[in-house]
Amino acid sequence: MTHPTIRTASHALIDVYANVGHNDLISLIGDQIGVIRKNGAISSDCAKSVVALLTKVMDEIDQDLFDQQENQKWSDKQSRNAAFGPSPADRFLAESIAAIRNKPLEMT
Numbered sequence: 001m002t003h004p005t006i007r008t009a010s011h012a013l014i015d016v017y018a019n020v021g022h023n024d025l026i027s028l029i030g031d032q033i034g035v036i037r038k039n040g041a042i043s044s045d046c047a048k049s050v051v052a053l054l055t056k057v058m059d060e061i062d063q064d065l066f067d068q069q070e071n072q073k074w075s076d077k078q079s080r081n082a083a084f085g086p087s088p089a090d091r092f093l094a095e096s097i098a099a100i101r102n103k104p105l106e107m108t
Helices: 004-014 022-038 044-084 088-102
Strands: none
Touching: 022 044
């Protein structure tokens, strides 16, 4: 029979909000690592192996957070540069003026 504490913890995990953040996921996995380390039912080799796997999962989630932040920084920089760059209309006028300067102005 499953211990009441385990049922409570399982239900708490089931109730976790679907879009929980990276740091919250890392924290949940860290808590699982703590439970596994103090568990006396599995062998120490098994515990070490499971902890190593969960640590790798935490590292993957952390790397995903870093990648998303870097992508957002790049996107923000592109948006800022676009906001302060010439508008399409300004670019068209500049190209038109450049074209006129390269040719003699003909008036009829």
